[in-house]
Amino acid sequence: MSTPGSVLQVGPLKPSLAKTLAEDYAARTLPESPSERATFLAEHGAEVTAAVTSGRTGVDAALMAALPNLGAIVNFGVGYDTTDVDAAAARGIGVSNTPDVLTDCVADTAVGLMIDTLRQFSASDRYVRAGRWPVDGNYPLTRQVSNTRVGIIGLGRIGQAIAHRLIAFGCTISYHNRRQVPDSPYSYAASPVELAAGVDVLVIAAAGGDGTRGLVSAEVLDALGPHGYLVNIARGSVVDQDALVSVLLNGRLAGAGLDVFADEPKVPEELFALPTVVLLPHVGSATVQTRAAMEALTLRNLDSFLTTGALVTPV
């Protein structure tokens, strides 16, 4: 289906996907170490027509320049902020991602994280396991989830799936988005500050990258206030993480549920002792079913590019 070396694996991938690429596509893997990488690119760079990567790694402009015949960057994951899409467009390189197939799982994660954060289930579980219930008595009261006012930043596919679920909880939904969404039943806030000021829970579902970097600033967190909660299932870069740690430590925010961080897999250790914070290791889409669907769509994009030159789900 592809000539040896025409497909390049960039960064770690799901093991079954990496195996398929190596066995069925005779893919090569870009070496990690800079010196090996330079030698590899000098020797094989011109053979590569398709790169397969994930949101964890991506393809930057320098790598594109070292792959002069690259025609497609096939991204495992919906987020592609680690790939320089402007540089790709300038070079006529197509970029694909894996939308839709992970929407339900990521929305499930957002709702689960919101419930865990407000109700402190993870912290309560630690309380039981530490043998504290018989000694210290009942766990302190927490915050009700149903009927809260929830603000969603980024009302794309995932944001809308989160809203849909929360409507069943009696929540009132408002949102902020680059553009107002036509015919949306939810009320629009013109800025993140305005959104944060009117809600109990702020959920981030916006794409990462330069366009949203630091969108949830210290000012937004202040507007959310000491009774407000933040849930982030998008990208750590959307939040000013230092400001977030500071308001959580000072009680100027009631709590946060975080699946993503500024510099993964590093997580601010100052947060470890706070029962008001739930920390997940970027598991939004990480189920057997969804990852299999993402893998299949990644391979559909690769096959389509190799056989027709067109991607199935270009960004």
Ligand code: 8YV
């Ligand atoms: C994956 C994600 O963890 O799709 C995304 O953008 O963040 C997740 O589904 C990631 O892409 C795997 O590297």
